[in-house]
Amino acid sequence: MSLLVTCPSGQYGTRCETCGHCENRFCEKTTGVCLRGCAPGYRMPKCREGCNAGTFGVKCQSTCFNCKRGSTCDHVTGRCPTGCIPGWRGDNCTLECPNNTYGACTPCGLCAEDDPCNIGTGHCPRGCKFGWTGPTCKTGWLIFGAAGAVILVIVAVVIGGAVYNVRKLKRRYQNSYVEFAERCNRLYEL
Template sequence: MRQKGRFAGFSIYLSNSTRREDWILCYKDGPELPPLDFNTTCIKYGRYVIYYNERLKGVTYPDAYESVVYTTLCEVLVHGCTKSGVYGVNCDKVCPINCQEQRCNVVNGSCLGCRPGWTGDKCDQSCPTGRYGIGCNRKCVGHCTNKVTCNREFGHCVNGCASGWMGDMCDKACQLGYFGRNCSGVCSKRCISTCNFTDGSCDCAPGWRESNCSEECIPGTFGVSCQHRCSGNCIANETCSRFDGSCPKGCKPPYGGLTCDHNALMGSLSVDYKKDYNGITIGLSVSLTVNFIACAVIIFLLSGRILQNIRTKNKAHSCKNAAQSTEGIGGVLEEKNNYQEILVCADNNEYQMIQASEDIVTEQGSTYLNLAFSTL
């Protein structure tokens, strides 16, 4: 019993070196007392088999453990295949090809670890798409050309990097001023600032267009990336400067300003909305014309009514004077007249009624008809 107490709590490690940090635990005893004839199987690989035991101060151990460690080993036997890469009772089976360093369990042939890019007990399964490395525990950065996944072993892009990326892992963007495949393209000097590192596109300086600023503005356009339209108000209908939109010979009256888009009468109009304002101007002009004609017609009708009233009043005044001049005559007519001119007066009534009263006046053998008119 005492010998077991001294033996209790031991550990067995495997290692390829004598450094403690390189040891791989194979077996740990406890808390019960071990048998003195002890056997175990270690499914590990190593050059050294290390037996270790301890009693540390301040650590409480089971009651059956001896307080002092004495190691007395009569015999230590290590059984296994004499060469690596094989397993089985007779060590005649080859370990799976994708086992790390081609080492496997000497009993069942399972891999002690897999080569980069493989997984599974027998390391017969490749890493899932987008993963790589030992244990498939690393993720592809995703910048391979044509969005192809990276190499499952080391994460490299087999067909190179996508435009704008560089480095073995295609995880570094192009430096400022460069773009494209392998960062071999140089940004145009006509870019306002640096270009896009993938395709070289940029905002062009005034007067230039296209993604790489290689083309001049189309006539009639100007400015940054040629995004503005000329005002169309240049003298002699000349096109404006492609750089700032100014007119070479100046502006048509009454336009002014750098780009001749300021109308001194109507204010500044944006060229992009000139059609809308022209439409409004035409509509307003038509409306004003119609209103003018309507006012002219009304004034004409009113003036006609006023003139008619004036004429009516004049006629009424004439009739009144005529009536006064005939009252004293009393119906006596000259002998030689066979007829009398009839004076007819009318006011604004649409019709008039004639009342006739017959008075036959005979004087010196002449017969006359005296007619009196009255208006309603």
């Protein structure tokens, strides 16, 4: 005697097992095979297993290969749990960083001969341009230039003020001397 079992939607088989991660939760009522394919991140036939390592998304057709520390991306979203290896960016680490950047797309410093810096460390292969220092050639005269300009302005104001005061005093004493001489001459004439 065969017992006919009718399972609710989203279940299959004689024990009414739950369908896998089927698109719209539809699976064949006796075998559990997903009729409309799998939800993103799962693979056929029953959509119970996630995509193979390095693949993700709809039908596991998207690839990811730039995750940091050799980790694999999330089989549904493609996001790298540990971030991207140097030179790559974005949620799925699929966007290459622009030229002359390193790490997580940080701009390089001023490398000698306009060399690109090391994509992982930011270090310049032949050192820094003249006037620049540091492991990534980002410390230099520009940093000290602003402070130097302020000091230069202060010195110029002080020197300018001193010159102005000396000239003012000189004129004042010259005028006083002339007045003194004129008074002496008037007294002498008397």
